[in-house]
Amino acid sequence: MAVASGSAASFAAFKSGLRCNASVSYPPGRISVRPGKTAGLGAVRCSVGSDDLAKAELRASSVSALELLKTSAADRYTKERSSIIVIGLSFHTAPVEVREKLAIPEANWPQAIVELCALNHIEEAAVLSTCNRMEIYVVALSQHRGVKEVTEWMSKTSGVSVSEICQHRFTLYNEDATRHLFEVSSGLDSLVLGEGQILAQVRQVVKTGQGVPGFDRKISGLFKHAITVGKRVRTETNISAGSVSVSSAAVELALLKLAESSYATVRPLVIGAGKMGKLVIKHLVAKGSTKIVVVNRSEERVAAIRKELKDVEIIYKPLSEMLACTAEADVVFTSTASENSLFLKEHVEALPPVSQEIGGLRLFIDISVPRNVGPCVSDLETVRVYNVDDLKEVVAANKEDRLRKAMEAQGIIAEELKQFKSWKDSLETVPTIKKLRAYAERIRASELDKCLSKMGDGISKKQKAALYDLSMGIVNKLLHGPIQHLRCDENENRTLNETLENMHALNRIFDLETDTSLLEEKIRAKVKQSQP
Known part of the structure; x- marks a missing residue:
């Protein structure tokens, strides 16, 4: 008997004996069930001499259908063990304009886990969403059905069609999925090879998932082991020494695009004082900036940065003064968690031009996902807009030495994969x-x-x-x-x-x-x- 996979309605119908791929006939004095062609999943066809006999047969067929369902379901799942799967998009597979539509804010990760685990074939789940990737890790009762359900959930929550997601997504299973996360936490899969911020983001997945139904033993064990691997790789290979981060690459990119200028003369504006914004400010200071304007929702974070960087003039401005501050800036770095564009074409078009001494073009370096600067702003001739995907130009020059260290890191990852597999198999x-x-x-x-x-x-x-x-x-x-x-x-x-x-x-x-x-x-x- 075939059962429509993952369908609660089919299960309920089978339970009540309403959907059964058989036709039933009743010779005098006995009840029998014989196979017969029926429409769809089948219909029960009764030919009886008495109502009591018909009722008895319906009860019998109901029990029979339920037992057959149990057997087929058990057979289906015992043949396929639960799998660890990652379904995701990264800067390798999807442009930022696609990734930003599927990005899940950190505050929504717990709700996403609960919704994912409510899917028929998903037991456990975790979300890792950063500026360079959006990845969903699950423990699935079935590989094919699990991937299908997660992809449909991604489409439903983002508004992106399933076909478009399939064009850009990657899927990895079991050991390949585990290896991928270990490489991610080690900085080997980052735009900036060896960057350290991704390890903090993997830690945040564990912190956010604590106590959330569905962030259970296998998935939490996977992410905790990934943290161990990331720390070990950085300690034993020194892969992050001298490497750049997304924030520092953004600062370097701006310098490359400025006409023979330095940050001693350029007027920088940083919008957002979170982790990324703070790193941008630190790298600006390292490149010679002595005065930086920071726009943020509140002054608390800016005050903390000011205490840390005492020799630099850091000026706080509220979001309400963002456009006024932009009018006085030559380079604008945006790194906020806003899901809507902060700058539209009409906002930027009205801004006064920048000095010809620095090239006459205002630079927007947008390292936010979703993007803070609307795509339409690029149409203006007075500005240049760069996003996280444009950082590859800076990163390529600094890659050769870290590639040698990445080879050493793969040896560590291979060892840790064996340990994790032993632990997972023991479960x-x-x-x-x-x-x-x-x-x-x-x-x-x-x-x-x-x-x-x-x-x-x-x-x-x-x-x-x-x-x-x-x-x-x-x-x-x-x-x-x-x-x-x-x-x-x-x-x-x-x-x-x-x-x-x-x-x-x-x-x-x-x-x-x-x-x-x-x-x-x-x-x-x-x-x-x-x-x-």
Whole structure:
């Protein structure tokens, strides 16, 4: 019997016996079900001599359909283990005008996780959305269905069509997905090779996900291990030494485009005093700026930066004065989390021209995603607009030495992949270990109670404690061998297949039924979530 995948409606219909790929006939005195061609998924065709017989057959076919559904669902999922999948877009695969539409603000990550895990085939999820990438990591019950559901969710939340997302997305599975995240956290997949800010962003994924339903053991373990890998790569290869960040590349790009000028004479304006804005300010100071105007929603962050950079004049201005400040600036750096454009063509067109000494063109260096400077501003002849995708020009010149360090980093990543795989594989046997312990504990407690009841009331607390310790010791020693053979440890000679064979053997011997019961629970939980 075929079941429409992921459809709560189909499940409910099967449950009620309304959708069954069979035609039913009723000879006198017996009930039978025979295959027959029907429209769609099938209809129940009844030919009966009595209403009671028809009702009995409908109940029988309902039970039969439910049992067949359970069997087909269990078969479907036992053949395909849960997979770690990443579905994403990055500066490698999609231009900024596409990435900005799919970007998810950090404040919305928890809600995104909850919505993703409500999809039929998604168990766990995490979101990593930065200026250079938007990636969704999931644990999926089915690879094909999981990717399809996540892609449709991305389309629904962003307004970008599924076909356009598919043109730019990449999908990686299991070890490839794990390797990718390890490379991301190590700075190997960044526009600026070895940049450090991405590691902080991976940490933020873990911090934001804590306590969110769906940011569970496998996904949280994956991101925590990625943080360990990122720290180890930077410590052992020194890949980030002397490297540039997105913010410093933005400052370098502006210098390249200015006509023989330096920041000692240029009037810079920084809009946004978050992490990126703060780094822009620091790099401007390093390049010789002595006076910087900063526009931000509040003065608190600007005051903190001012305390840190005491020898520089940092002037705070509120957002309401942004256009007035822009009129007096030669180079404008934007790095805010605004989801709407701060500068439109009509805003910039009305600004006075800049000095011919610095080339006569006002520069906008927009490192925000979504972009803060509207695409229409580029049409003006008096300005030049650059975004994060334009930073490649600066980065290319500084890449050769870090590429050698990246080769060293790949060796570390290969080691860490083995460790993570051992940890992840060991999770497959955790339910069996728990059920085996519970099974042994039930027997131990029952037999101990029988023994104590036979000994009567005259037994002392000390004797009871001794008997308890004895029973626990026997159980622990008996379980030690089987449980050791259920653990995946890279120091052991056992392969994963051998460990899983041990797990299935114990399930059969002790009638634990771990896989089937867990899969049924997952399926039922997902169907229940999708029902109105």
